[in-house]
């Protein structure tokens with residue numbers, strides 16, 4: 034029997050750059066928060082970051098911090114502190130662990146970067162395209178810090194996207210400008226905004242190209258790698274830093290394809306992952322799948338950071354399109370078709386649905402989608418229960434048994 038280390042592919046060279054980008058991101062925010070020389074905007078992960086960068090804000094993403102709380106397994110013990118404030122254990126565990134972290138003054142940034150406090154915002158900006166939780170989460174911090182809260186209220190469960198949807202969202206984004214000008218203390222700069230849109234679009238194209246290398250056999254990387262390397266697509270989207278990072282990563286992935294370096298040595302099975310990562314169990318799950326000679330080659334989650342609809346010539350309208358055409362904003366028919374196409378493109382034998390207890394928005398196993406995919410397309414599916422951050426909702430033993438049985442079924 035091989036040890037977990039023997040199942041692992043060599044580490045990515047780009048990993049060193051990734052670490053530096055994340056460190057620079059937090060250290061720059063920390064310095065700005067202390068010196069007050071740059072204004073800071075907090076933004077939801079699929080919020081209007083290009084506009085914020087175009088207006089000169091440094092941008093901080095609470096969801097990224099919350100994912101770190103999950104990955105470092107600090108989240109579970111912090112969640113009850115937010116529950117005591119009235120935030121239910123049933124709602125987003127990013128929200129509850131992040132607010133718990135703030136109240137308890139415990140953050141993974143301390144150990145990683147020597148930073149003990151979150152960068153105080155000058156404004157918080159959300160888009161409800163992903164869920165309502167971001168609005169309530171940001172509203173709590175707006176009250177706490179006594180700073181303005183701005184939002185875009187998106188249409189949801191969309192099939193065909195109509196022009197009136199896009200006009201509405203584009204107008205809402207545009208309407209943020211006067212408030213942001215006042216908070217930033219500078220006038221709107223169209224060229225700077227267009228540049229951020231252009232860089233975001235280039236980042237998206239590169240990130241897509243990186244993900245698409247997983248269609249190769251053997252795949253040079255897996256969902257568990259994607260979840261780590263998508264960091265710059267979240268926190269540095271709209272900057273040259275992200276563009277250069279994905280150029281480096283893509284070159285490395287292409288070299289792995291050329292040399293047939295597999296993420297999972299002796300790859301036999303390939304799966305699609307739908308739903309949130311289980312942040313505190315990335316390593317354990319990666320090792321479990323590797324031991325079963327199974328590579329998770331694609332996911333809805335990591336594909337969500339592709340916004341190639343962005344167009345610097347029509348920045349507001351194209352932002353509206355990019356942030357409305359997202360998977361999470363769409364109806365079940367769209368999602369079924371999307372997953373079917375991706376399963377085919379990435380040569381997957383089966384689909385694993387993670388039904389995340391506190392994120393119904395990113396859980397697609399609740400309205401019969403796995404069963405429809407299985408009966409209509411003959412694709413094997415498995416739904417597991419868990420959570421993105423709250424490990425009390427996850428049974429390692431039960432999940433392991435389910436996954437092992439599923440792979441056996443694929444073998445048969």
Ligand code: SF4
Pocket residue numbers: 096125126127128163164165166167309391392393394395421
């Ligand atoms: S999409 Fe889910 S995980 Fe993300 S903020 Fe909303 S509820 Fe939380």
